[in-house]
Each structure stands twice: as structure tokens, then as C-alpha cells.
Amino acid sequence: MALDANSHNLPGSKPPRQIGMLLTKPFAGFGRSTISWVGNLGASAIFLMLALLKIMHPKQWAKIIQQIYYIGARSTMIIMLVSLFTGMVLGLQSYTALVKFGAQGALGTLVALTLVRELGPVLTAIMIAARAGSAITAEIGIQRISEQIDALDTMRIDPLRYLISPRIAASIISFPILTAVFDIVGIIGGYISGVLLLGANAGTYVYRVQTSMDMKDVTDGFIKSIVFAVIVSTVCCYQGYFAHMRTDSHGAKAVGLSTTSAVVISCVLILVSDYVVTSLLIRG
Amino acid sequence: MDAPLIEFKDVTKRFGSRTILDHINLKIYEGQVTTIIGLSGSGKSVLLKHIIGLLEPDEGTILFQGQPMLKMTKSERTAKHAQISYMFQDNALFDSMTVYENIALPLRETTNLGKTEIDSRVMARIEQTELKDAAHKYPSELSGGMQKRAALARALVTDPHIVLFDEPTSGQDPVRKNAILSMIAQYQRKFGFTAIMVSHEIPDVYFISNRILALYDRAIVFQGTPEELENFDHPFKDEVIRSLEGLQQELTGLYSKRQFKVMHHAQLTQRTHGETYSLVVFALGDLDVIMTGSSHEAVEKIIRSMGRYIDKHFGAIGGFSTRRNTNQFVTVLPYSDLTEAQNILKDFAQDFQERGIQDVFEGAERRKASGGCIELIIWAGIAQSQPFAEIDAVIDEAKSNQKEIARLRCDVRG
Numbered sequence: 220m221a222l223d224a225n226s227h228n229l230p231g232s233k234p235p236r237q238i239g240m241l242l243t244k245p246f247a248g249f250g251r252s253t254i255s256w257v258g259n260l261g262a263s264a265i266f267l268m269l270a271l272l273k274i275m276h277p278k279q280w281a282k283i284i285q286q287i288y289y290i291g292a293r294s295t296m297i298i299m300l301v302s303l304f305t306g307m308v309l310g311l312q313s314y315t316a317l318v319k320f321g322a323q324g325a326l327g328t329l330v331a332l333t334l335v336r337e338l339g340p341v342l343t344a345i346m347i348a349a350r351a352g353s354a355i356t357a358e359i360g361i362q363r364i365s366e367q368i369d370a371l372d373t374m375r376i377d378p379l380r381y382l383i384s385p386r387i388a389a390s391i392i393s394f395p396i397l398t399a400v401f402d403i404v405g406i407i408g409g410y411i412s413g414v415l416l417l418g419a420n421a422g423t424y425v426y427r428v429q430t431s432m433d434m435k436d437v438t439d440g441f442i443k444s445i446v447f448a449v450i451v452s453t454v455c456c457y458q459g460y461f462a463h464m465r466t467d468s469h470g471a472k473a474v475g476l477s478t479t480s481a482v483v484i485s486c487v488l489i490l491v492s493d494y495v496v497t498s499l500l501i502r503g
Numbered sequence: 504m505d506a507p508l509i510e511f512k513d514v515t516k517r518f519g520s521r522t523i524l525d526h527i528n529l530k531i532y533e534g535q536v537t538t539i540i541g542l543s544g545s546g547k548s549v550l551l552k553h554i555i556g557l558l559e560p561d562e563g564t565i566l567f568q569g570q571p572m573l574k575m576t577k578s579e580r581t582a583k584h585a586q587i588s589y590m591f592q593d594n595a596l597f598d599s600m601t602v603y604e605n606i607a608l609p610l611r612e613t614t615n616l617g618k619t620e621i622d623s624r625v626m627a628r629i630e631q632t633e634l635k636d637a638a639h640k641y642p643s644e645l646s647g648g649m650q651k652r653a654a655l656a657r658a659l660v661t662d663p664h665i666v667l668f669d670e671p672t673s674g675q676d677p678v679r680k681n682a683i684l685s686m687i688a689q690y691q692r693k694f695g696f697t698a699i700m701v702s703h704e705i706p707d708v709y710f711i712s713n714r715i716l717a718l719y720d721r722a723i724v725f726q727g728t729p730e731e732l733e734n735f736d737h738p739f740k741d742e743v744i745r746s747l748e749g750l751q752q753e754l755t756g757l758y759s760k761r762q763f764k765v766m767h768h769a770q771l772t773q774r775t776h777g778e779t780y781s782l783v784v785f786a787l788g789d790l791d792v793i794m795t796g797s798s799h800e801a802v803e804k805i806i807r808s809m810g811r812y813i814d815k816h817f818g819a820i821g822g823f824s825t826r827r828n829t830n831q832f833v834t835v836l837p838y839s840d841l842t843e844a845q846n847i848l849k850d851f852a853q854d855f856q857e858r859g860i861q862d863v864f865e866g867a868e869r870r871k872a873s874g875g876c877i878e879l880i881i882w883a884g885i886a887q888s889q890p891f892a893e894i895d896a897v898i899d900e901a902k903s904n905q906k907e908i909a910r911l912r913c914d915v916r917g
Contacts, residue, residue: 278612362597370595373555374609374661375584381612 267453273380274388282385290351291393302401306408327427330409339402344447348485352455356481359459360474387452394448395441439500455481508533514563525721536698538708541718547701588663592670594654596642602653603638628656648679668700710829763825770837771890780837781844784901787830788880816851841887852908881909
């Protein structure tokens, strides 16, 4: 059979349809990812709403207190340690910069406002996401793949009420308290490096800390920490709860990947939402 | 027959492009033990999950007490759910909770019972399932059999009307398998629930099942009694049952029912006209009574010991035997007449009375027994027949001739 030189059947040539597909492939992939991402966002929102609605169930209180212990109380030491050194580094860097302009008296203001407005809520949330969030995802993920969550369903125990709501409620309570701890210990850290080690004036440092902050700074910091609590707990619970739905892996590997995803997504969303919330609060 | 408790009408389930169940039609009746058999991965567990509502069909209807499940209101579904318990293949026990906490969980979370009432109900189930020593242990500290019992106790603690068992004997040794099946049968009779079981333990499940459903090639190809399944002619039987059923029963070491039939056919139908053979039917006393007074392990030992002694005495002269029922054994003596069979039976009875039964109740079993005395009676009956006669008729004749051949009375208080 004679072949046209332009025929797509010629060896080495690609038919026009295939070329078109190659060109559109990246867009198709991007579209699929976007649809999947939007779908997950919607599913997470519904997941959060359902879990919030079940918080007030009468059998919840003991479980919420237990989760406050796991998420909050057991994170206190690591939060204190991180905040102490964050405050110390902040004091050290700020003092050496301020001293060049002869403005070392503003050290207290700089340390306090940086910690209370930004670093306190953000670093607290990131630390809890790494410590407790990963544990939440792994625990729920294992319960999912070992059919323990299905077992709850068969026993007429709502898994969202039993597993998710207490963790979200405990996070909403724990995050602001741990943020407050972070702020206080961080300011003490700044005092140690700035005043005790570098020789800034102690009275000025304390006075500046007191006078530079108003109540809005504190409440804005708490608002952020509550937003981060909702984000971290929802992302970590969601990733564990739907670990079995992953298309890239199954079983223990799916739990491992879900745990990694939970921490990464939480950290990214903390930073993104920090900008959004800050801009809203500054305008407000 | 009564109206079915659960009925599947043209139920189809797909996962993506894979069809798992294809226009399934089945009926499950109240108060019975119904077993769904089929090869691994044939969709048995998927079928079970439709009953409890963990999965919903893509097509077709599931009726629960005549009412379509999908059209039930929320309260009706809750009421239906309250009647059903599910025992998972891998137990699905909460590994961060003790056995006690696992069993108490459904009562704590779904009822308003007080702490004392919950405690008494949980302890009752723990004692019934012989888990008293393990009550405060974590599942990872228990053996596979104990984990199964803990899962069973959790499934039964809410007094369900229907219990679904997903491969309850998977991963167990032959003794444990039989113990778990016996336990299910015993509790089913004791509590009166409807048991729906998924299993591929053939022929063991025949002993406890009232009804068998065979799942093959995405469809239900058989529904009926285990006896009816024996006469069922379908590729399922060749491909599934024969592949699952070993030549010998794991617990007793005797021939499987199928192999027994093959042996019977091969050894007797070729015989010349006029020749005779003998057949002995053994029956053990009420095993439920022994199980209540002693333990599952004791019953397993009795059955195993019985198999061993039957084979020892009758196998030596060319006899072949099978366990026909939970407590019934059949032996064919192809070359023995009635007198010879009676003499061998006499030797067997004496040996089993003197050594076979005594072994069972030694040591731990004696201590475990809670009643004052366990009584075990063994009956046997002999029939002589022509090779061409229907074996069922010969068995019935032997059964009608049964008389007591051995009895054990053990004073366990001693």
C-alpha cells in the first residue's frame, strides 16, 4: 500500500492528535491537581464542620481533657525550650543591630512585639504540628488501616465524634495557652541574652516590654493561634482519617506518607494563613 | 420457611472498573448459622460489609426484615444497627486499650448504663469467653486465639440479634480453628443470635452451619444446607470446594467427607455381588454440656483422641473413617463381617475407656473444669450391608443399632 509522505503512519513521525495531547498534557495534569486540591479543601471543610458540631456531645469532656494532656501538656517542655532559645537569638541579633544606631533601649520593644505578634503563634503552631500533629496522623492512620475505625462504625460509635472532635477541641484550647507560654519564655530569653549577657539596661528592657505592647497585640496573637489550631488539627486528623484513600501507596507506607503530608501541609498553611490573618488584623 | 431476615435482590458492587458482586441474590434466615463460602478475594467480606452498612450497593436492593435498607430513616437505621455486631477478620481490637476496655467500649459510648452495670456485663462476657486472666492485658500481649475470643466478647457484649463473623478462624491452628467454630456454635445456641459467617474453612464450617451460601465468579451459585451442597453439581464444587478441602481433616486426622466418599466408591462399588461390608457409627455425648462444664480445649482433645483411636483400631484392618458431624464419626470396614466388626469395636471401646478418655482429663483440664463432674458417653452402632446399598441408609441402620460402649465420669473436685 502506498503511503503519503505526510501520513502519520510513517515511522518516526507523531500523528497530529498525539502532538496535541503532548502539548495539553501539562495543562491537563495541572487541571487534575487543581480539581483534586479543591476537592480536598472542600472535604476538609466539611470534615471540620462535622467534627465541630460533635464537640458538645455529653460523653466528650473526658476525651477532650485527655487530648489536652497529649497535645498541650506534653508539648510544654519542648515549647519552653524552643521559645527560650528563640528569645535569646532574637535578643542577641537585635542588640547587635540596634547598638549600631545607639537604639539599644528599643530591645525590649523589638523582642516583645516580634514574639507576641508573629514568632510566638507561628513557631508554637509549627512545633505542635511536628510533635503532636504527626502523632495524631499516625495514630488515626493506623486505626484506619487496621479497621479500628470501621469497628467503631459497626459498634454505632461515630468515629468523627470519638476520634476527631476531642482532638480539634483540645487543639483550640491548647494552642493559645502554649503560645502564651512561648511569648513569656521568649521574652525571658531576650532578657537573658540582651541584658544579662550583652549588658543592655534591665529596667529599660522591662519598661519597653510593658509599654510597647497593648491588649490588641496579645489578642491578635491569640486569634492567630486559634486559626493555626484549627488548621493543624484538621489537616492532621484528615490526613490520618483518609490514609486508606491515598492513591500513591497503601498500608503502613500510606500512613507514613500521610504523616509527612500532614506536617508539611500544616507548616505551609500556617505560614500562608499567617500572612492572610495578619493583613486582616492590621486592616481591622 | 419463614420470611428472610436479610435478602439481597440483584445487588451489584463495583470498585472502579472491577465488579466484585454481580447481581447477587440471597436470603438469610433468623436464628440460623449461615456461612458464606468462596475463595479468598471472591468478595465475601464485601458482601458482609453490605449487611452492616459499611458499604452500599451500586445496584440492587438489600432488604432487612422486608424493608429496603437504603429507604430506611435515620432512626430505623440506628435501630437496625443496634441489632448487629461485627467480628472483623483481624479482630480490629483497639491496641491502646486493654481487653476489658475494648469490651466495655460499645457500652460506654452507646448506652447510658452506670459504671457498675457496665462492669458486671463486661465481666460476665469475659468469664464466658475464658479471658479472666487477660482482662487487663493489651491485645498485643495475647495469643491469636485469645484475641479472637476478646473480639467475640466485644461483639456479644451488647446482646446483638445478629452477629457477623468475617473469617473468624483465619490464621489459627487446627485445634484453635475448631475451638473457635465450636465456640460460635455454642454461643449461637446459648444466646440465640443469627450468625452470618464468612469462611473458607471447608469442611469444618459444615459442622456448625444450618445454611451455606456459595459465592463464585461474583455471584451466589448455591444456597442450601451442607447436605444439599454435597449433591450440588456445579464447577464451583470442583474449583473451590475441592481446592479448599484437604484430603484429611486437620483436627482428627481422618478422611474428609469427600475423600471418604471417594474411598467408599473405589473400594465398595467394584466388589462382586453377594459380598458384604460393615459400617460403624460413633456418637459422642452432648458436647455442649461438656463445653459448659469444662473448656473448649477439652472438647477438642476428646474429638482428636477419638479420631486417633478410631484410626488406630479400624485403620489397621483396612477401615476408613470420617467425622460426619460435630459429634459423629463413621467408619467403613470393607473386608469385615458383623462378628469381626463387633470384636474390633469391643477392643476399641476397652482401649478408649482405659487410655483415650483418661488422657483428655489429665492435668490442666481437670483443674479448669468448674462443675462437680463431667460425664462423657460414647455410643456406637454397627450395620452390615451390600456394597451397592445407599450409604446413608446403612448409616441410619447403624445409628438405630447404637448402644453405649464407653463412659467417663470424672470427679473433678478431686
